[in-house]
Amino acid sequence: MNALVIAALLLVLLTLSYQVGWSRSRRLATDKGARLHSRPIYHGVLVALFALLPAILVLGLWALFSQSVSNNYILAQLPPETAQLPQVQLQATLDRVRALANGFGVLGEPAPEEAAAASAYETFQLIGFLTVIAAASALGAAGLFWAQRRIGPALRARNQVEFAVRIGLVACSTVAILTTIGIVLSLLADAIRFFSFINPIDFFFGTVWNPRFQSTGTGSAGEYGLLPLLTGTLMISIIAMLVAVPIGLMSAIYLSQYAHQRVRDVVKPIIEVLAGIPTIVYGFFALVTVGPFLSGLGAAIGIDIRATSALTAGVVMGIMIIPFISSLSDDIISQVPNAMRDGSLGLGATQSETIRKVLLPAALPGVVGAILLAVSRAIGETMIVVLAAGNSPVLRFNPAEPTSTVTVSIVNQLTGDADFTSPQSLVAFALGLTLFVMTLLLNVLALYIVRKFREQYE
């Protein structure tokens, strides 16, 4: 209801102000023959801006502060000792009054002072809403009036509108900055809260990961050693790279140097399909197909391989990363100047010698950069490891055993009834911060290497 009224108000204001600005400038131009600086559209938009912005400002302020203002008002209606209640009970009391006022009713018979507060709050709500609407409309109308008075031959309406558009564009592009700030601040703030419970040294150098949950009733905070998760993450990433780098690199080399153009046109998009598949699908694939296959293979040759293990997760993650490596190395190899290749071939080197001794060394920094980017992707990957790594956060180095990673632990700590005051859920943010810093460093390094290499042949 309220939202509809507000939307209607804004819509009316928009149409009215645009129309007023447009027709006034039109009249000036046609009736009085004045030569206006800007076309009518710009006058209309300018008037609309002047009318809408104050109204939106008022509504925005109301949206921000109405909650706390109304809380204070309700408290003023209730007996003074209510304010001394603890936070949770206070909130419950406020909610009861709100529910009464909005006609939802409450459990049990409402106390007389509650009923009185509710009826007072009901009036307050109505008056508050009407005041805000009136203020918004009045300011909007004032803006409209003032802006349309300004319309004249000399008014540079277009420039002003363009300035406003420019401001809007800048505001949109700061979203990226705000997101980064948001990520860093939220991770930092909650990680610092976590470190007020747990010593950072215990976190970064601990070898036991056992975040006991409060619901089990042990009451203790648990142990939060990062090392088992870190080794799991690194082990899986290394396995993934062992799968992805040879296959990705060799297929890039084959497709760019040997394959017929027609083969390339068919094969390349098929390999790139692997990049578009959601990671949850890979996780399921690992769980249902690859895991049992590997464990069967292990049984056949006498090695005990568990179906959900670092190996399973790593192999499937490697499959996921193949197209990433192959398309990046493809780009980088094809950037090596043809003259180098032709020179080597002209001296009598075979194609493979040219590739191994000329092209690859020239492309090496770029390829290394691509591999680092892929590693950072592997470290941050979540769904495959959630499903296929076996979730066993124990410090060990056998890839055939289940393991756990940083991302898996983040998911485990934050799914379910997360309560953001216990170390059990706050640790997720410390883990997230670690992950963020690790991938950030890898990415910066990789981009630095790739960029440095690119400049060589320009």
Next chain:
Amino acid sequence: MTDALLSNTETNNRNRERVRAGLARRHRSENLFRWAGVLAIVAALGFVVILFGMILSKGLPSFWQSTLHAEVYFDPELIEGGPMPERADSNSAAEYQQAVNQWQRDVTLSNWNALVETAIRAQAPDVEIEARDVLALVTSAARFQLRDLYFANPDLLGQTVPVALLASANTDNWLKGTIDRSQPDARQQLSADTRALADRLLDEDIIRFDFAWHIFTNVDSRSAPASAGLAGAFMGSLYMMAVVIVLAVPIGVASAVYLEEFAPKNRLTDLIEVNINNLAAVPSIVFGLLGAAIFINYMGLPRSAPLVGGLVLTLMTLPTIIIATRSALRAVPPSLRQAALGLGASRNQTVFHHVLPLTFPGILTATIIGVAQALGETAPLLLIGMSAFIANIPANPLDSATALPVQIYLWQGNENRNFFEARTSAAIIVLLGLMILLNAIAIFLRTRLERKK
């Protein structure tokens, strides 16, 4: 002289020998290298084939589910509440509503299971079997199906109509052979009587494998797994995609336009650039942490809501759209800008009237690709509570909901493995189908629109 000549030819010959011997080795290694390349390609293609083969072979059968076609007699003896109350002139609207409510309560409380049981028994009158075993044949949602049928048409009272009842997950497993048929009785989910009855009804064509439309129209269900469907998750995904399109496209295009066309080279724009590149590489789960901390904990938006999921995915998709739009803008020839400026257009007019329209195909394809990526994203959604079990189709973006990839995650963890492994693959087929569709639209639009230029 002749000696020297002789030794010269001899060295030449020896050299030639050596080269020839080396050549064979070099050709061998050349071949080896080449074959390693072929092997890598074959491996990569093999993974694609195995992946799709596994998903299709597991998931496709799940789209056909065993369905029992029975004649159901809406027995007035069993259905309580009598005929639907009619509105008398003396009744007020409130009184009438009350009567209808009372009637609905009575109807709901009647013994619908007995109706189901009678209907199945009528299909095989000569079989001696316990009531419990009969009911195990069909999904427990069958009674609600009959009740809803009756609510929709109270005239059915006393009539006999053909109804298709979905077989239970266990029956479906048994008939499809996804569980080991040779297991002893104690290890089977269904009793021997039910299994025999199921086999017999399948033979008599009373149980048939019908296309499981309900996968698309039902929501997830725990009590009646056979009737679980994707509709709720689909709506959740749809809302999130709507949020992503509404927010990410304007903001992304605006940022790209600013950075590419207007931005001066200064600290702020450098910062923005670095940030965008950085955001593109941040692991998706970190965005989930951001959503949990800022949107849910700090701003107090509801958990499990597609709105929050959409906001998180928007922030993830922004870099994709910005980067693609910038490269599209860079591809517009500068002569176009110069011509517009030369004719007296302002810089805003140049950009918005002349440059930007040319980049629409690029922006469109980038949007679709970004949306397809967002559609498959799971990890951040788990952190903002979208993995909760929701048995309703969300009515608006603030309702609790789940999403397609999250539904896959939930189903793969279901304890009824035999049944849900196939169901999960079916959901994956739907998800992959949607993604392929989106990408196909992107490719189609790109070729179509670019040709017109």
